[in-house]
Each structure stands twice: as structure tokens, then as C-alpha cells.
Amino acid sequence: MAALTIQKVNKVYNKTVHALQDITFEIQEGELFGLVGPDGAGKSTLFNILTTLLLPDSGDIQILGMDLINDYKQVRQEIGYLPGTFSLYPDLSVKENLDFFAVMYKSDIEANMDLIRPIWRQIEPFSKRKAGKLSGGMKQKLALCCALIHRPKILFLDEPTTGVDPVSRKEFWEILQTIRTQGITVLVSTPYMDEATLCDRIALIQNGKILGIDTPEAIIEHFKGTLYTFKSANIFSLLEALKRCPLQCNYYPYGEHCHIAFYEDMETAMPQFLQFLEDNQQEHGDIEPIRPSIEDCFIEIVKMNRHE
Amino acid sequence: MRTILILIKKEFLQVFRNPLLMSILIVAPMVQFMIFPFCADYEIKVLDIAFIDHDGSRITQDIIHSFDASDIFVSHGIIQNKKDAEKMIQHDKIDILVEFPNQFEEDLMNGEATRIAITANAINTTKAGIGVGYTQEIIGGYMQKFQEDNMFIASEEQIPARLNLSYIYWYNEQMNYKNLIVPGILVILVTLIGCYVTALNLVREKEIGTIEQVNVTPIRRWQFLIGKMIPFWILGMVEFIMGLFIMKLVFGITVQGSIPMLLGITAIYLLVMLGLGFFISSVSENQLQAMFIVLFLFIIFVLLSGLFTPTEGMPQWAHYTNYLNPMSFYMEVIKKVVLKGSAFVSVQTETIVLSVMAVIVNTGAILSYQEKSK
Incomplete structure (x- = not known):
């Protein structure tokens, strides 16, 4: 059963900025769904709409069988929201924040302790500390506790790992996996492509449009080009030279490597490419085929959409 | 619940x-109370005076000496040159200049008309007016005594009828400006806590x-606003009661009327101000904007309220504007109850107006508070 059905949702700011365009997708009950896209793609706008903070201009949203716009009061009881920025009371202690939000949701801490215990255990030693004085990771865990204290059926997390160190990020995703086992549907947004593979399904979003929705594996499966990676002594001059490359290809720097996806028959294309590099006096390391990552897929999908 | x-x-x-907020709530009002009433004081305590004496007679000497006896005047003596005297006025060294003409004594003795020129520095009109008044009073007093002592030179009918003006200032017997300013500060205090x-x-x-x-x-917006209001309402009342104590202990001003009634009306006034504060915050994006709006309204409220200038002297449009100014109604109540000891009958109009304002402002605040944005 679908926990969340979004149909043709539009939102325009100031009559000019089309933040969301005909967003349509479904999230199944118990799913861990990722919304992946760069900054400014419209992720936070969509979250604000889904958490009843913002009204869409048009479109229909069904959440847990309720109409999001008309039944927003009941909806609020059933959803949990972790905003992109830390927004608990910095001058209240950890415990006071938790107490406060428990009462706001007319919920009981003891009754729901089993749900949050794995997270709460980590911050309990600091329960008397002011929330504003916690480290970034701890703040995030407290915010998660507060968002879960009423045992929501759907949890919305807006870029929960942005600006968090790699170790804490990994830990946070482990927590998300355990939350899901409790039967809570999770919608999480992230600008980090590597995190996308941890979701059951992902939606790629850019400029307010959904570019593709699928499981991470299927998205990788559907990569159309043939991807290679290689090192170059001078990436900048390489990229300049590649602009003149006659082959059908898509190239971009990827860390200290260069990724290049060819849309050609490789048996004939590769020798041509090597010749091209030689003609342009480009030194390069070994050119190796590589399995595309979600990021490669995203870049390809964005590129294809631009051409359409 | x-x-x-x-x-x-x-x-x-x-x-x-919040240490900053605590100090604003406790220290600021105290300091305001201790300093402001002493600054906002219209009483003239010192008047600098000098004389030009073209006559140099016994009478002019006597008159000049009679100014020494006054507590208010500080005499800078006789100036020889009129130019110097004018310079002294320009440089704000003297407020009043008295000039005796030639043959002043002679003309007086002969019963002929003579004139004394009194020049006042009118940059501060209040001071000039009061200064000239005092000067006339002292000179007039001397002249009267002089005429009585020298009956022989004047005939019966030349003696002006003795007319003594005596002033009784009701409700503020010593015409003490503190009595007006201190309750006014109480009003400002409650307004600031409530609104700001x-x-x-x-x-x-x-x-x-x-x-x-x-x-x-799932919390409802009225619950949220009530949860916000009650604490600040309590704080405002505590501030007000603290203010009443300071008023009594430091300035010796006792509330003449009923204190429970005063507290009751203050509670209503606070509701108006709290509602206004919330209304302002719901239309503002950040603290800076909110601060400017509050400041803007606050200055208008204070200037129109009659704390610094009597409302009676204001033009008609100001009177109409004042019908929208909750502070002027509350100021009336404070003046009446604290200084006059008025009973409820004489403040019931103000109470009703404030209650209506409280309802309107708070309804507006709840409606304008956006829990969902568009």
C-alpha cells in the first residue's frame, strides 16, 4: 500500500521561480525512500509541503489515506519531521527538549522509549546539557529522538547528513535502517550521491523536476553509456582538449580522476580516442572501464534531460 | 491543558x-526609574541673571540686591557694556538681563512713568517665560514695598490695588514633576515588557x-499563543508591582486609589500590548524588523500619550489619533488612580476601551499568525 501519493504538485515562488514542477511519485509503506538532488533542486520546498508547513499551488497529496491539505491537523499527529537546520531550543537541556516535544505531540516518553532507545542511549549521558552546546552529531540524534517521540508513521528527514562528518553520517544511516525495521516509512533527502545507494528507491530531482525514480541498482543498470576512468597530469588542459573530441561522449572530473562515458561502439571508438589524446599531447594514466556510480547516473540523466 | x-x-x-533578557527585565526598569525622573524635569532650578544699570541709584542697587535673596537666581552682577551683556546671552552665560534706564530713581520719585527692560534668552521658552515671570515678581514686590514705605510721594489713588495671585496645584501640590513623570515611567515599563x-x-x-x-x-495556534502570553503577562505584572514599590520607596508616591483595581486595569492593558507584540512578530521576518516597528509605534504612543506634553494642547487630529492609542487611555488611568485616587466610575470608559482593544488586537494576532505559509 502506498503511504504517500504525490500527484502533479506545483509550487511557484514570487510568480517567477518554479520551485516544483508536476512532481508525481509514490512511496510504499515501510520504504526507505531517498530524494537525491543538488542544492536548489526543490527538495526542501517539497519537504515543507509534505510536512504541512507550506501550501502547494496545485496538485494532490494523499498521506496514509488522508488528504494532506485538508486533514493537515490529523496528518501532523502521524508524521515526524527533522528539518535541514537544527531547530530545537538551544537554551533548553536535552531532556527538556524531549519532554517538550513529547507533550506537544500528546505522547508519552516511556511508552515510546523502545523506539528511540538505541539513539537515546547515546545522548542520555548529556541529558542535562543545553541542546545548543551539543556537538553536531549529538544535536542530530536529539532532533531525531524528538521527531520520533510520538511514533510517527512517516518520518521526513531533510538533508540530515549535510555538514556531518563521514563517521557520523555512516552511523546516522545505520540508525535510519533500524528505524525502518520498526515499520516507519522514511523519506530522506540528501545531496550526497553515495548515500543514495543505501535507500530502497530513489528519486533524482533537479530544477524542480523529477528526472527518474527507481531502485539504486536499476538506475545503475540503466546507465546508457560505457564508462571509463583515467588519471591525467593536467585535468584542466585535458577537459579543454576534450571539448574538441569528435566522439559521442560525456566527460567530467571525478575526484582526481576523469570519468568519460562513450555512446559509441567501443571497439572502434577506443583506438580513435587514444589517437585523439595523443594528437592533443595529453598524458594520461591507464584508461579502465568502471561500473557507474549513482553520481555518474545522475550526471547522465541530467545531461540527457538537457538535450531533450 | x-x-x-x-x-x-x-x-x-x-x-x-537568558542573562541578557533577565537583566533587561530587572535592571533596566530600575535604572530607568532611578535616572529618568530626574532628567525629565521641567522645574527651573537655576536662572542666571545680570544687570545693566544706567542710573546707579540707591533704588536700583536695592532691586539688584533683592535678587540675591532668591534661591533661584544666580546674579552675575552689573555689566557695564550692553554689547558684553548681549554676548553673555548669546553664549548662554545668562538667561535674564535687566536694564535700568537713566534717572530711574528720579522719575520714580517724581511719580513719572519709567521703564525697566527685561531681556530673556528664549531658546528654552519655558525657562524664559518662567524667568521673566519671576523677575517681574521680584521687581514688582520691591516696588510695592517701596510705595508703601514712601507713601508721601504718591497719592492714594496711585497705589495699585493689591492683588495677590496664589496658586494651588491640585493632585500635585508641590507642582512636583516627579509625580507626573514617575507614574508615566511605570506606563512605559509595562508597555515595553508587554510589546517589545x-x-x-x-x-x-x-x-x-x-x-x-x-x-x-498537532498543537493549535491559539494554544501556542496562550502558552506564550501567560508567561509574559505574569512578567509584566511582576514588573508593574516592582515599579509600584520603587515609586513608594524612592519617590514617596503612594497610590491614592484602589491597588487591586489598578492591577486589574494594568492586566487588561498588558493584554493589549502582548497582542500587539505578537501581531508585530507575525508580520516581521526577523528581530530587527520587529524592533523597528515596535520603536516606531512606541514613540508615537509616548508622544501622544500626554506624558511629556499635555494632551489638551494638541491639535484636533492628534486627539482623534489618540483614540487609537492604548497608551493614552492607560496613562489617563494611571494619572487618575495613582495621583487623584479616582474610583472606578471615572476610569470605566478607559477600561472599556482597553478591553475592546485587547479583544481586537488579540484576535488579529491569532489570525495573522501563520502556521501554514502560502
Whole structure:
């Protein structure tokens, strides 16, 4: 059963900025769904709409069988929201924040302790500390506790790992996996492509449009080009030279490597490419085929959409 | 109920943990009380005076000496040159210049008309007016005594009828400006706590994003606003009571009327101000904007309220504007109850107006508070 059905949702700011365009997708009950896209793609706008903070201009949203716009009061009881920025009371202690939000949701801490215990255990030693004085990771865990204290059926997390160190990020995703086992549907947004593979399904979003929705594996499966990676002594001059490359290809720097996806028959294309590099006096390391990552897929999908 | 209680508890915890807010709430009003009444004082305590004496007679000497006996005048003696005297006025060294003409004594003795020129520095009109009045009083007093002592030179009918003006200032017997200013400060204090602190508080929640986190909970907006209001309403009342104590202990002003009634009307006035504060915060994006709006309204309220200038002297449009100024109604109540000891009958109009304002402003505040944005 679908926990969340979004149909043709539009939102325009100031009559000019089309933040969301005909967003349509479904999230199944118990799913861990990722919304992946760069900054400014419209992720936070969509979250604000889904958490009843913002009204869409048009479109229909069904959440847990309720109409999001008309039944927003009941909806609020059933959803949990972790905003992109830390927004608990910095001058209240950890415990006071938790107490406060428990009462706001007319919920009981003891009754729901089993749900949050794995997270709460980590911050309990600091329960008397002011929330504003916690480290970034701890703040995030407290915010998660507060968002879960009423045992929501759907949890919305807006870029929960942005600006968090790699170790804490990994830990946070482990927590998300355990939350899901409790039967809570999770919608999480992230600008980090590597995190996308941890979701059951992902939606790629850019400029307010959904570019593709699928499981991470299927998205990788559907990569159309043939991807290679290689090192170059001078990436900048390489990229300049590649602009003149006659082959059908898509190239971009990827860390200290260069990724290049060819849309050609490789048996004939590769020798041509090597010749091209030689003609342009480009030194390069070994050119190796590589399995595309979600990021490669995203870049390809964005590129294809631009051409359409 | 549990929801509202935890909102109140949260608000108090935050207030007591905010050292800046605590000092604003406790220290600022005290300091205001201790300093402001002494500055905002219209009483003229010192008048600098000098003389030009073209006559140099016994009478002019006597008159000049009679100024020495006054507590208010500080005599700078006789100036020889008129130019020097004018310079002294220009440089603000003297406020009043008295010039005796030639043959002053002679003309007086002969019963002929003679004139004394009194020049006043009217940069401060109040001071000039009062100064000239005092000067005339002293000279007039001397002349009267002189005429009585020298009956032989004047005939019966030349003696002006003795007319003594005596002033009795009701409700403020010593014409002590503190009696007016101190209750006025009480009004300012309650207004500031009510409007300023609440507006800034709610807008701060907007700034740090906590309001979103509260808005996604099922709590209703009226619950949220009541949970915000009660703590600041209590704080405002505590401030007011503290102010009453200072008024009594430091300035010796006792509330003439009924204190419970005064507290009751203050409670209503606070509701108006709290509602206004919330209204302002819901239309402001950040603390700076809220501060400017409050400041803008506050200055208009204070100037029109009659604290610094009597409302009777204001033009008609100002009177009409004042019908919208909650502070002027409350100022009336404070003046009447604290200084006059008026009973409820004479402040019931103000009470009704304030109650209506409280209802309107708070309805507006609840309606304007956006839990969902468009």
C-alpha cells in the first residue's frame, strides 16, 4: 500500500521561480525512500509541503489515506519531521527538549522509549546539557529522538547528513535502517550521491523536476553509456582538449580522476580516442572501464534531460 | 491543558536562562526609574541673571540686591557694556538681563512713568517665560514695598490695588514633576515588557527555526499563543508591582486609589500590548524588523500619550489619533488612580476601551499568525 501519493504538485515562488514542477511519485509503506538532488533542486520546498508547513499551488497529496491539505491537523499527529537546520531550543537541556516535544505531540516518553532507545542511549549521558552546546552529531540524534517521540508513521528527514562528518553520517544511516525495521516509512533527502545507494528507491530531482525514480541498482543498470576512468597530469588542459573530441561522449572530473562515458561502439571508438589524446599531447594514466556510480547516473540523466 | 502548561514552563526556563533578557527585565526598569525622573524635569532650578544699570541709584542697587535673596537666581552682577551683556546671552552665560534706564530713581520719585527692560534668552521658552515671570515678581514686590514705605510721594489713588495671585496645584501640590513623570515611567515599563519583549521572543523562534518544529506538531495556534502570553503577562505584572514599590520607596508616591483595581486595569492593558507584540512578530521576518516597528509605534504612543506634553494642547487630529492609542487611555488611568485616587466610575470608559482593544488586537494576532505559509 502506498503511504504517500504525490500527484502533479506545483509550487511557484514570487510568480517567477518554479520551485516544483508536476512532481508525481509514490512511496510504499515501510520504504526507505531517498530524494537525491543538488542544492536548489526543490527538495526542501517539497519537504515543507509534505510536512504541512507550506501550501502547494496545485496538485494532490494523499498521506496514509488522508488528504494532506485538508486533514493537515490529523496528518501532523502521524508524521515526524527533522528539518535541514537544527531547530530545537538551544537554551533548553536535552531532556527538556524531549519532554517538550513529547507533550506537544500528546505522547508519552516511556511508552515510546523502545523506539528511540538505541539513539537515546547515546545522548542520555548529556541529558542535562543545553541542546545548543551539543556537538553536531549529538544535536542530530536529539532532533531525531524528538521527531520520533510520538511514533510517527512517516518520518521526513531533510538533508540530515549535510555538514556531518563521514563517521557520523555512516552511523546516522545505520540508525535510519533500524528505524525502518520498526515499520516507519522514511523519506530522506540528501545531496550526497553515495548515500543514495543505501535507500530502497530513489528519486533524482533537479530544477524542480523529477528526472527518474527507481531502485539504486536499476538506475545503475540503466546507465546508457560505457564508462571509463583515467588519471591525467593536467585535468584542466585535458577537459579543454576534450571539448574538441569528435566522439559521442560525456566527460567530467571525478575526484582526481576523469570519468568519460562513450555512446559509441567501443571497439572502434577506443583506438580513435587514444589517437585523439595523443594528437592533443595529453598524458594520461591507464584508461579502465568502471561500473557507474549513482553520481555518474545522475550526471547522465541530467545531461540527457538537457538535450531533450 | 498539559500542552499549555509545558509551553509556559518552557518559556520561563528560557527567560531565566537568558542573562541578557533577565537583566533587561530587572535592571533596566530600575535604572530607568532611578535616572529618568530626574532628567525629565521641567522645574527651573537655576536662572542666571545680570544687570545693566544706567542710573546707579540707591533704588536700583536695592532691586539688584533683592535678587540675591532668591534661591533661584544666580546674579552675575552689573555689566557695564550692553554689547558684553548681549554676548553673555548669546553664549548662554545668562538667561535674564535687566536694564535700568537713566534717572530711574528720579522719575520714580517724581511719580513719572519709567521703564525697566527685561531681556530673556528664549531658546528654552519655558525657562524664559518662567524667568521673566519671576523677575517681574521680584521687581514688582520691591516696588510695592517701596510705595508703601514712601507713601508721601504718591497719592492714594496711585497705589495699585493689591492683588495677590496664589496658586494651588491640585493632585500635585508641590507642582512636583516627579509625580507626573514617575507614574508615566511605570506606563512605559509595562508597555515595553508587554510589546517589545514578546515581539522579539516570537520572532526569535522564527529566526532559529523552532517555530517550524512546533508548527509540525498537532498543537493549535491559539494554544501556542496562550502558552506564550501567560508567561509574559505574569512578567509584566511582576514588573508593574516592582515599579509600584520603587515609586513608594524612592519617590514617596503612594497610590491614592484602589491597588487591586489598578492591577486589574494594568492586566487588561498588558493584554493589549502582548497582542500587539505578537501581531508585530507575525508580520516581521526577523528581530530587527520587529524592533523597528515596535520603536516606531512606541514613540508615537509616548508622544501622544500626554506624558511629556499635555494632551489638551494638541491639535484636533492628534486627539482623534489618540483614540487609537492604548497608551493614552492607560496613562489617563494611571494619572487618575495613582495621583487623584479616582474610583472606578471615572476610569470605566478607559477600561472599556482597553478591553475592546485587547479583544481586537488579540484576535488579529491569532489570525495573522501563520502556521501554514502560502
